[in-house]
Amino acid sequence: PSHAYAPEHLELHLRDPRPEDFVNAGAVFVGAYSPVSLGDYLAGSNHVLPTGGQPRYAAGLSAATFLRPQQVIVYDREALRAAHDDIVALAVAEALPAHGEAVTARFADLSAGE
Known part of the structure; x- marks a missing residue:
């Protein structure tokens, strides 16, 4: 109780x-x-x-x-590429497609052979 x-x-x-x-x-x-x-x-x-x-x-x-904590995230291209599919899957599951697109757009050059 x-x-x-x-x-x-x-x-x-x-x-x-x-x-x-x-x-x-x-x-x-x-x-x-x-x-x-x-x-x-x-x-x-x-x-x-x-x-x-x-x-x-x-x-x-x-x-x-009285402190204001701040989150700082730093990924390089390869780290984001490794997380890409998981982020897109979560974005789809949450029905927030723009979250996934924000990652996918950074790799648009992949379809052109990079």
């Missing part, structure tokens, strides 16, 4: 606590001697946590929150 609720704070009072099984919580406090107030005031854990079920997809505020 806690996975669906995705609480901001979750205290585990279990005989065999496994915090790794409770990933949909902003912060997990394990055992009778780890109250939420410990995390809020002294333990050093993050105090700016997602609420309203957001721990299902969001983490607490951190330096990473």
